[in-house]
Amino acid sequence: MRKLIVGALASVAAIWAFSSSAQAADKEIAVIVKTVNSTFWQNVQKGANAALKDLSGYTMTFQGPAAESAIADQVNMVENAVNRHVAGIVLAPSDPDALVPAIKKAWEARIPVILIDSQVAESGDQYYQALLSTDNRKAGELCAKALIERIGTEGKIAIMSYVAGAGSEIGRVGGFTDYIKANSKLEIVGPFYSQSQMATALNQTTDVLSSNPDLKGIFGANEPTAIGMGRALVQTGKAGKVVGVGFDGNEDLQNFVRDGTLAAIAVQGSFQMGQLGLETVAKVIDKQKVEKHIDTGVVIVTKENIDSPAAQNVLY
Template sequence: MKSIGFCKVVALIASTAIVSSASMASAREIAVIVKTVNSTYWQNVQKGAQSALKDAPGDQLTFQGPASESAIADQVNMVENAVNRHVAGIVLAPSDPDALVPVVKKAWEAHIPVVVIDSPLADSGKGFYQALLSTDNVKAGQLCAKALIDRIGSTGSIAVMSYIAGAGSEIGRVGGFTDYIKAHSSLSIVGPFYSQSQMATALNQTTDVLTSHPDLKGIFGANEPTAIGMGRALEQSGRAGKVVAVGFDGNEDLQNFVKNGTLAAIAVQGSFQMGKLGLETVVKLIDHQKVAKQIDTGVVLVTKKNIDSVDAKNVLY
């Protein structure tokens, strides 16, 4: 009887250990760290990531980002803290291609899988993350340039309102735009001007550009807060609809600018999809499944004509 009782105790202890182990294994933290929490674009990425949790029961998501995209040191600290608390995986939208490399290397050394979204790391960091999910920003920039040329022709001057100099997405997006303009037109380019992803800064910069360049034919706003500031400056100056404007991203403000003709078009990334696929990809990596190294999450050019289409509604937020 004592022997049977002892066996029962051992079995109970073993059973408890298995349950505890399973509970611990299922309570995996996945850190989603974006460029800033103060943007509907990144909030839509968060919604996408949260939606993917339905297929990852037990996993926990933490969502962080600095107060602004230019607070690069704050983002580095967030990634470092995630590594130090031994999260199961990281989904990262790096604000700077170089500054984030050392801390992503720390994650790699700690065997924590990293999925990079939106903007690439520098080439020196390519070996330290397992997947990149992003818009092909060069192609997206080219799409915006073509949209502008189609509407204003190939002569005159245009302005480029950009955001963070040196950010991976900015390099591809604005580079693709300006290269296409130079290759396919005789348009002269004013700028780029860098708003630091601050709407108020973009508004003031655009107002100054419109004042100093009264013959400006077109203007490009390269991300959400910059394009919003640009649109407001056009409206306040009475130049809305007179200067052909193309923006980037697709929140409610930008949709309204398209509907009322302030913006001729907006290039909209699949931000929800980026968050959803980012989380799904890191879960696969945690579970030791193979994933593609690079995934293009696409872009849709939205105009007044197609804003109510299925394709547009799938990306607008």
């Protein structure tokens, strides 16, 4: 997958020219993610560190709020990076609207911004130079398809989501919901929002399972939510009885797939996001051309394919 994406980068679409003021003396690249308290984002950091080794002369800072819902904290991190005149910013925006003024400030300061994982509102399109992400809508559709294949087209399912309005959440849950409505008669309970807190997701899922004893399937839309959902299935004795489909692929979720608690997980290329994010911002700083949109892909991982090269490539 990485070779394909790198090839796509070389094929070019657009470039933004920067003045020398964009190149800070120490050539610092600021990587700012949604939260540092998640193995998904820690895997993004590993990818960024891997890329940094091949980027001569650059330094990197890696930051994120304590929680994905701390949007104001993330805005402050971007503004601080602009104020210290970093060479470039790699950003995973937690909110599509709130981050637009901050990346506009970067654009005005001639600092390139590469978005990863989630996009910003359309009004901010001109202020970033590339978006590296999963096609979250398509990923949500794949999760819905995986669930329908296992439970059929009638009955009741629940959606356990994370932060309402987050760019990735809109695409992911929207794609899932629309596919379910278009291809089945399944009744949807939710969505419920965990604020990306595992304990909250566990409690919410426990309540949903108790209130809906006829539930046939359940979808956990990001890592902490899916982990909490999986733990609730185990604790309530519903593991293997209610079909679970999760999102992301840390060790906890892999174990849930192996033991049958979850039927499938949709796994993004988080390492690739960090690695290609750094490589892409360095290309823009060096006035090379890059594509505006780069799909980093998703793999549906099941017990049957979890040890395959395709799955092992994206699991973390």
